[in-house]
Amino acid sequence: MRARGGLVPTLSRIKPGNRLVAIAEDLGVPSTKIPETIRRAQAISQKYNILIATFGHVGDGNVHTTFVCDVRSRDDWNRLKPAAEELVKTCMEMKGTLSAEHGTGLTRAPHIQMQLGPAMDVMRKIKKAMDPDNILNPGKMGLEKGAKTDIYDYFAFKPLIEHPEGLNSYGKAVDDEVLACIHCGFCRLGCPTFSVTQREARNARGRNALAFYLMNGTIEPSRELAEAFYSCTTCQACTYFCPARIKVDEIVEAVRKKMYKAGMVPEPILGLRESIYKTGNIFASAKAERIEIYPPALKEKVKKGQLKAKADTLLFMGCVPSYLDMKMVPSLLKPLDAAGVDYTTLAAEEGCCGFPLFLMGTDEFEEHAKKTAEKIRATGAKELVTPCAGCYKTFKTLYPKFADLGLEVYHSVQYLEKLIKEGKIKFKSNGKQKVTYHDPCDLGRAFQIFEPPRDIIKAIPGVEYVEMVRNRLQARCCGSGGGVQANIPEMAAAMGAERVRDALAVGAEVIVSGCAACKDNLRKGTKAIPKEQRSKLKVMDITELVASSME
Numbered sequence: 001m002r003a004r005g006g007l008v009p010t011l012s013r014i015k016p017g018n019r020l021v022a023i024a025e026d027l028g029v030p031s032t033k034i035p036e037t038i039r040r041a042q043a044i045s046q047k048y049n050i051l052i053a054t055f056g057h058v059g060d061g062n063v064h065t066t067f068v069c070d071v072r073s074r075d076d077w078n079r080l081k082p083a084a085e086e087l088v089k090t091c092m093e094m095k096g097t098l099s100a101e102h103g104t105g106l107t108r109a110p111h112i113q114m115q116l117g118p119a120m121d122v123m124r125k126i127k128k129a130m131d132p133d134n135i136l137n138p139g140k141m142g143l144e145k146g147a148k149t150d151i152y153d154y155f156a157f158k159p160l161i162e163h164p165e166g167l168n169s170y171g172k173a174v175d176d177e178v179l180a181c182i183h184c185g186f187c188r189l190g191c192p193t194f195s196v197t198q199r200e201a202r203n204a205r206g207r208n209a210l211a212f213y214l215m216n217g218t219i220e221p222s223r224e225l226a227e228a229f230y231s232c233t234t235c236q237a238c239t240y241f242c243p244a245r246i247k248v249d250e251i252v253e254a255v256r257k258k259m260y261k262a263g264m265v266p267e268p269i270l271g272l273r274e275s276i277y278k279t280g281n282i283f284a285s286a287k288a289e290r291i292e293i294y295p296p297a298l299k300e301k302v303k304k305g306q307l308k309a310k311a312d313t314l315l316f317m318g319c320v321p322s323y324l325d326m327k328m329v330p331s332l333l334k335p336l337d338a339a340g341v342d343y344t345t346l347a348a349e350e351g352c353c354g355f356p357l358f359l360m361g362t363d364e365f366e367e368h369a370k371k372t373a374e375k376i377r378a379t380g381a382k383e384l385v386t387p388c389a390g391c392y393k394t395f396k397t398l399y400p401k402f403a404d405l406g407l408e409v410y411h412s413v414q415y416l417e418k419l420i421k422e423g424k425i426k427f428k429s430n431g432k433q434k435v436t437y438h439d440p441c442d443l444g445r446a447f448q449i450f451e452p453p454r455d456i457i458k459a460i461p462g463v464e465y466v467e468m469v470r471n472r473l474q475a476r477c478c479g480s481g482g483g484v485q486a487n488i489p490e491m492a493a494a495m496g497a498e499r500v501r502d503a504l505a506v507g508a509e510v511i512v513s514g515c516a517a518c519k520d521n522l523r524k525g526t527k528a529i530p531k532e533q534r535s536k537l538k539v540m541d542i543t544e545l546v547a548s549s550m551e
Helices: 002-013 031-048 074-093 109-116 119-130 158-162 172-180 192-197 204-215 223-230 237-241 248-261 267-279 287-291 296-303 319-324 328-338 355-360 365-378 389-401 412-421 451-458 481-487 489-505 516-527 542-548
Strands: 019-021 051-057 062-069 313-315 343-345 383-386 408-411 433-438 463-465 510-513 538-541
Touching: 002 019, 002 051, 002 062, 002 172, 031 051, 031 062, 031 074, 062 074, 074 109, 109 119, 172 204, 172 248, 192 489, 204 223, 204 248, 223 248, 223 481, 237 248, 248 355, 267 355, 267 481, 287 296, 287 319, 313 328, 319 328, 319 516, 328 412, 328 542, 355 365, 355 389, 355 481, 365 389, 383 389, 383 412, 389 408, 389 516, 408 412, 412 451, 412 542, 433 451, 433 489, 451 463, 451 542, 481 489, 481 516, 489 516, 510 516, 510 542, 516 538, 538 542
Parallel strands: 313 343, 313 383, 383 408, 433 463, 433 510, 510 538
Antiparallel strands: 019 062, 051 062
16 A cells, blocks of 8 residues: 555656656556557557556556656657557547546546547536626636647646756756656655644645746745745755655755845845854854853963864864853763863864854855865864754765865764774763653754664663654654744744654653754754753753763
């Protein structure tokens, strides 16, 4: 049943740039005629060199002969049309029906006369009597007298045939993703913004449809359109609820680039850009304040100019752990010190990794990445460790496209697990506590780093680990990503509250994550839940749990 349920959307993955085209896909024939109908469909497919994927419901004779083609190709459409007409004739020869379950509507209107014959005149008279002004579904079923309809009437793909390169292309790879989406709606189950808004334009399916209309020139950039895309957390949950694995985050990022060029970026997002360029961080805080969270001894070294210029390990703290959180940085340093790790930091010279610049769609990310990479390479480090999931994703996937860091990049979860396995970190019991883990989108779905954090938590004496229902690839997004927390904080908090309720539902006393932004928004989500409902749930980063449980 799972295979059958996901079959239709995955037809778009048979060949890049091709997608399902439902024109003659609802034939119904007597059960005994199913084998012959399938053989005839295969012969028609070979005759016109057009792919026909055949499936359906054997019990009631429903045979879905579904075309798969490149909707931008005039040649494909020219071969598809006669193939569709032969399928219709085949169905009639089998004493079948053109529409077994989906209805006639527009798609089968050109052929309905073939099936109904003189009965069409009776239906037309009824239509005229009931609807003299022809205002009820005009054009449907070919009921207008003397009307001759064609399968290319009301044709959604006409702009793409006339301009195969796309009127407003995002580049072939993203264009193919846009066309692969058949708007089935599976993504609704996973989309965090749809969950709290119930608005179609705040869901992957709706955003993909808008991206298609922008691509074919039906709509133009606007503030309203921009809000649909800048309200996306780019969490990729939709991708893993989608049978075709549509890369919606890449579609969103491509549309944002066009919105940025059109000057339609929301003001709060532009504020992040200004802060990064003026102060080197997203909070517009002074550079010198970046080290205020350092332990006294390390802070003193920085102030006296005694911090190592070079070391084997470079710690890149990130903006949120440095300016917004009081515990993550000291909690990361404690186990590293205990393990004798030779590390240094960029101290006050550390700046934003640039991920927000990439997410907002500006073309300035490349230059920013190159400058940051120079600072990192100057330390001579062999490895970089960061507690920030966003920084980790940026260094691992985005920087290699523009700048070679020349070192291995670790998230703190990976690095702490390594130190534990090497026996350099040992734990004591902090008493019994029920702990659950929230998978950050930039760590979980992006890299499928699922087991290391769970193994760390389970290794701590006294911890009873409980798993939330939605976890790993289908984990619910906390709501902070994609710039949403800055742009629409109230919506971000509502999404955070939904995730906190997932933790409460399994009786968790502590919800642990591996992302500073997740921790911050989960705390806001907790506060959005009435006190009597949230009990005494704690929100922690995994570095804090490790540091507080060390011998």
